[in-house]
Amino acid sequence: MSERPADLLEFAWIWNRLANLGTPAVHRRMLRWLADRGEQGDLRLLLMAFRGCGKSTLVGLYCAWQLYRAPETRILVVAADHALATRMVATVRRILGRHPLCGALLPDHGEGSWASDRFTVARQAVLRDASMLAAGIGGNITGARADLIVCDDVEVAGNCGTPYQREELRERLTETEFVLVPGGRMLFVGTPHTADSLYVDGPGAFLSGYRRLVLPLLDDAGDSAWPERFTPAGIAALRTRVGPLAFRRQMLLEAVAEDAARLDPGLILRYAAETEYREANGRGVLTLMGAQMVSGGGWWDPAYGRPGTGDASVLAATYADGQGRHYLHRIAYLLHDPEAEEDAATQQCRAVAHIARDLLLPVLRVETNGIGKFLPGLLKREMQRAGINCTVLEATSRRAKSERILAALDPVLAARRLLAHESVFRTRFAREMAEWRPDAPGQRDDALDAVAGCLLSEPVRLPGAPPLRPATLSWRGASG
Missing domain, CATH: 3.30.420.240 (Nucleotidyltransferase; domain 5)
Structure with missing residues (x-):
């Protein structure tokens, strides 16, 4: 490693150059915010950004950078299910394996755990917990310890549709408080799926007191936060495909109630x-x-x-x-x-x-x-x-x-x-x-x-079926 460790923006820029990717302004803003919050010592963070902006990939780079800066860091990724959490861990493992600054973190052959849902980097400290571990929201994390917990899209459409589901989700997330070590950092990343979202702000809110960065697709003037990818025509088409309610929640990050939708x-x-x-x-x-x-x-x-x-x-x-x-x-x-x-x-x-x-x-x-x-x-x-x-x-x-x-x-x-x-x-x-x-x-x-x-x-078209009646042929085209 160099004498002066790279900051987060430099770390991400090197990775993007290696992958032939750019670093758009919206990504630089998220990276700077994550780095600044760390320098300020903020331990409770919420990053809300519109769907498709690459926030999970950037948080993966943030986790890799944390291990690059402090190999003894223990990171737990919690997602709506184990498969989603594993994707984040696999992303970080891939970054560490290819990033030019992370060669010293790779364990010797046959040493440590280097699986898709957990891995351990080369480190001086002898710790029981892996460097990074994936867990679904319903998984058993009792006994684990983490210096950084990333709650990545823990609220999804399938687990917040009823008051009972929302209460159960909050109860399960409370278990992370017993895993985080004193002085550890908790980072939530997601978008609202319901009016009573985890991410709503205000007195008594589940994430009350968290430092927040909220990045909707459109600003107050109606301009795109990522104009190179989300053009006006593309945004209009997306709004049409998903409907006004889902667009306001997932792209504008408004925790609007279902009552806002009227079936006219x-x-x-x-x-x-x-x-x-x-x-x-x-x-x-x-x-x-x-x-x-x-x-x-x-x-x-x-x-x-x-x-x-x-x-x-x-x-x-x-x-x-x-x-x-x-x-x-x-x-x-x-x-x-x-x-x-x-x-x-x-x-x-x-x-x-x-x-x-x-x-x-x-x-x-x-x-x-x-x-x-x-x-x-x-x-x-x-x-x-x-x-x-x-x-x-x-x-x-x-x-x-x-x-x-x-x-x-x-x-x-x-x-x-x-x-x-x-x-x-x-x-x-x-x-x-x-x-x-x-x-x-x-x-x-x-x-x-x-x-x-x-x-x-719809729009699934079934494969070939028998004739609809003796005098007819299938009318669903060649595939039908």
């Missing part, structure tokens, strides 16, 4: 046309208002309550064209006759099979949460009896319902890429949209949930 049925474009099917050159072609459909399918959220009571049994069917437009072609609220000889499940499966036949649906997903576990097999039987070759798939929803609905509908509504058949507006769907509020108790959202299932299943 007025943003849906109406149409009255029906699909047209024809066969040409040995291929089936399905068009709607002159546009060729390239994918589509149905989502059934079943219920067995008596008609007019409890949850509704709803089937939604959508198509998509090659331009990214989605067509909500049907919503069916399925009923059954309690006095009929056949059971409610058989009656509904038969109705679903007939809809799949009439709409030429290539695939139909049945939500198997709760009561729907045996329905896919029963539906397949009804499909076979009617001679309908529609693939039946089981679907299990693991995300909170409000999160699913927003993730599916917010982007397509904002982009005006959702169209709906006029028959859809004769159902309760538009009213469900207008009255919907995230997590409001007792509200009707069965159709919204079914439509969300359809949209979130």
